[in-house]
Amino acid sequence: MGKVSVSLAADHTRSDARIDTLILAAQRRAPVILLAGEGYALLPWKLGCAYAVLGWYWVSCTWYEAEPCADGVEAPEGRSWFHRLKIRFDWINTQGTPWWFTKGAPLPVKIPISQLILPLTPPPDSPTPSVETNHDGEAVRNAVWRRAPARNIGPSPFDDLYFSPLEIHRGKRYPGDHLLANFHPDPPPARPWLHAGQRCPSCLNYSPRLYREGWICLVAECIQFWLLSTTVGLIPISPSMKLRYDETFLRVIPTPYDAASLPYNIVPPPPSSSPQAEGTGEAGSRSLWRGFVCSCGRSNCRYRWERLSCRACGQHSAAQTDSDVVRASAIQSDKADPLGEADEGSPDIPMSVRRMLNPCATVIAYELPQAGTVYHVMHDHVEFADAIWEAYQRAAIHTSASTPLFQRRALKSNTIKGQLLSQQFAINSGASYKYIVETLSYPFADSPDCVMDALMVIRKRVAAVLGEAVDFNEILSVMYREGQKMSWHDDGEHGLGPVVAALSLGSPATMSFRPKASIKVHRGGGLALSGGVNPSQPASVLNLTLSHGDVVIMSGRAIQYGYDHRVIPSGLRVAATARVIRASPE
Numbered sequence: 392m393g394k395v396s397v398s399l400a401a402d403h404t405r406s407d408a409r410i411d412t413l414i415l416a417a418q419r420r421a422p423v424i425l426l427a428g429e430g431y432a433l434l435p436w437k438l439g440c441a442y443a444v445l446g447w448y449w450v451s452c453t454w455y456e457a458e459p460c461a462d463g464v465e466a467p468e469g470r471s472w473f474h475r476l477k478i479r480f481d482w483i484n485t486q487g488t489p490w491w492f493t494k495g496a497p498l499p500v501k502i503p504i505s506q507l508i509l510p511l512t513p514p515p516d517s518p519t520p521s522v523e524t525n526h527d528g529e530a531v532r533n534a535v536w537r538r539a540p541a542r543n544i545g546p547s548p549f550d551d552l553y554f555s556p557l558e559i560h561r562g563k564r565y566p567g568d569h570l571l572a573n574f575h576p577d578p579p580p581a582r583p584w585l586h587a588g589q590r591c592p593s594c595l596n597y598s599p600r601l602y603r604e605g606w607i608c609l610v611a612e613c614i615q616f617w618l619l620s621t622t623v624g625l626i627p628i629s630p631s632m633k634l635r636y637d638e639t640f641l642r643v644i645p646t647p648y649d650a651a652s653l654p655y656n657i658v659p660p661p662p663s664s665s666p667q668a669e670g671t672g673e674a675g676s677r678s679l680w681r682g683f684v685c686s687c688g689r690s691n692c693r694y695r696w697e698r699l700s701c702r703a704c705g706q707h708s709a710a711q712t713d714s715d716v717v718r719a720s721a722i723q724s725d726k727a728d729p730l731g732e733a734d735e736g737s738p739d740i741p742m743s744v745r746r747m748l749n750p751c752a753t754v755i756a757y758e759l760p761q762a763g764t765v766y767h768v769m770h771d772h773v774e775f776a777d778a779i780w781e782a783y784q785r786a787a788i789h790t791s792a793s794t795p796l797f798q799r800r801a802l803k804s805n806t807i808k809g810q811l812l813s814q815q816f817a818i819n820s821g822a823s824y825k826y827i828v829e830t831l832s833y834p835f836a837d838s839p840d841c842v843m844d845a846l847m848v849i850r851k852r853v854a855a856v857l858g859e860a861v862d863f864n865e866i867l868s869v870m871y872r873e874g875q876k877m878s879w880h881d882d883g884e885h886g887l888g889p890v891v892a893a894l895s896l897g898s899p900a901t902m903s904f905r906p907k908a909s910i911k912v913h914r915g916g917g918l919a920l921s922g923g924v925n926p927s928q929p930a931s932v933l934n935l936t937l938s939h940g941d942v943v944i945m946s947g948r949a950i951q952y953g954y955d956h957r958v959i960p961s962g963l964r965v966a967a968t969a970r971v972i973r974a975s976p977e
């Protein structure tokens with residue numbers, strides 16, 4: 392019921408996976424998660440970020456309305472309007488009071504507070520819905536398909552009629568409401584607007600009463616579709632007419648049993664005031680980067696590494712302490728056999744192996760066709776890395792309260808409304824690296840020692856492997872917590888030098904390379920983030936397992952133009968990536 396600001400270019404039909412999923416969710420009473428985007432008209436306060444997760448809802452009603460075709464848009468044959476699917480979502484009562492509900496805030500509709508949360512007694516054999524947390528539209532649709540049909544839909548045509556008016560017109564006739572009790576030993580919750588509905592004198596189908604202005608036939612094939620039934624007869628609904636939902640339609644209805652058992656709770660537990668208790672000593676934990684609702688009532692992203700901080704009211708929790716530092720001895724150290732990776736191989740990528748003596752390391756060189764060479768340096772001994780690893784964590788913990796070092800930064804390439812943060816916590820040092828995230832840059836002299844130590848290691852290894860010194864003037868330090876990753880991207884940037892090199896610390900990670908879908912002429916403009924689920928994207932051609940202390944060197948500017956890379960860590964991890972960036976004349 393938020394503002395509709397986009398007009399249709401075609402009918403909403405079930406051939407669209409998103410529409411089909413929502414109708415399936417209605418028929419199967421699959422719980423769905425709703426997000427509120429920045430600028431959502433009905434939120435009582437400004438969100439301040441791209442979106443917030445509102446909670447679990449069930450689809451209590453779907454119907455179609457007529458939307459006039461906008462100027463210049465090709466209309467369907469024989470009519471001048473499109474069919475727009477409308478959906479009513481109801482809060483699932485088992486979640487208690489919605490976290491976003493602010494006492495005293497004006498509600499868009501007049502609902503007595505006593506009705507907001509209705510008691511619910513689940514039946515003894517509550518089914519467990521299987522809904523997957525997958526962003527892929529098809530996968531979500533399949534998950535909803537696999538869900539057993541809602542139990543109390545049964546053989547009655549009632550729910551067909553109620554859920555999707557467009558689909559009921561198949562020559563069937565439906566019994567009146569008074570017969571429903573016989574069909575439902577366990578009847579669905581009362582939907583008052585349904586009882587205020589009526590049968591259409593033209594098509595004989597029943598449509599619920601949605602609008603105060605009058606009853607409307609919602610059967611799209613009917614000649615009376617979307618005409619307002621008034622005491623003076625049927626009148627067209629002009630685009631400028633503001634229809635208001637009927638009070639009965641806005642009444643809260645209890646959650647049916649089928650929708651009430653949720654796959655998992657999505658509302659994070661309230662943050663603890665003690666960070667140690669919060670993370671139970673696991674500095675890498677997923678719980679340490681999820682959003683939270685401050686005691687002031689506002690939702691927040693976790694943007695700082697070391698503490699919770701509310702952007703609305705300024706309150707923050709105590710910072711982590713040295714006891715939260717994960718020692719090098721505690722990280723997974725069962726290093727893979729350096730040559731195992733090469734043996735398993737990437738059949739299309741020629742590679743060669745050599746030993747380095749000072750320090751002792753195995754170096755595998757992979758030739759990316761027409762692009763350059765990726766060197767994977769695996770040290771025999773990694774004590775040098777242990778100190779840098781622990782120092783990074785201490786630097787992140789003992790940061791300034793006002794300008795925290797390691798933060799999740801605003802993504803530049805974000806195309807959605809509102810601010811979206813990168814997953815990882817990062818700082819940039821030296822020349823500014825503006826490609827991936829808006830990272831403010833610290834001069835080398837003001838950067839923590841760990842950053843300069845990492846840079847020194849990288850410079851030495853690059854000189855040893857390539858036989859020439861590279862004068863890196865920029866280093867991006869990225870800290871990953873459990874579940875964070877860096878999706879497909881390239882490092883291409885105005886003035887980028889041919890060599891990019893990174894030191895890995897902490898948990899192992901998989902770094903993959905894949906050719907770009909089409910090798911484009913590099914415009915040097917905004918970042919071409921090519922991540923996401925796209926079956927037309929080529930598969931990765933090279934996968935490296937980066938362990939604690941490993942160094943990766945990408946040598947050849949064309950690697951950034953011809954290939955994307957991605958890094959998926961297995962847990963708490965730090966990566967320091969050094970580049971040469973010359974000022975561009977922009």
Ligand SMILES: O=C(O)CCC(=O)C(=O)O
Binds near residue numbers: 867877893956968
């Ligand atoms: O995490 C890593 O090892 C590399 C990160 C990366 O690709 C980047 O900073 O551009």
Ligand SMILES: [Fe+2]
Binds near residue numbers: 880881882956
């Ligand atoms: Fe990168």
